[in-house]
Amino acid sequence: MTESYDLRTARASLGDLVIRTQGGEQIMLTRYGKPAAMLVPVGELAHTIDLTSGGSVTLSIPAHVLRLSPADREFVFDLIDRIKKYEAKQAQEGTQ
DSSP, X not given: OOEEEEHHHHHHTHHHHHHHHHTXXXXXXXXXXXXXXXXXXXXXXXXXXXXXXXOEEEEEEEGGGGGSOHHHHHHHHHHHHHHHHHHHHHHHHHTO
16 A cells, blocks of 8 residues: 655655655655655656545556557556546546
8 A cells, every 4th residue: 555645744754755765665645635746666657547536546557668568558558548437437427
């Protein structure tokens, strides 16, 4: 599970958070209680999708994703698209 810190706390302990990130941890930074940024180790990409339910999904992908096979790369990006479409559908159904 990803730990999260509000900006004030993160600012006060940024050095420690960077060291933990270098060790492989991922750390969510929040602003006013909502996800604002993610600290991830160099060499990883993270993509967070906010869910209409109030939660979020974070996909962590090795930075060399562009060197994945075309089939694997297509799978990763298709998964992101499917999550976004599902959320859009859920949001639309919630407003009806």
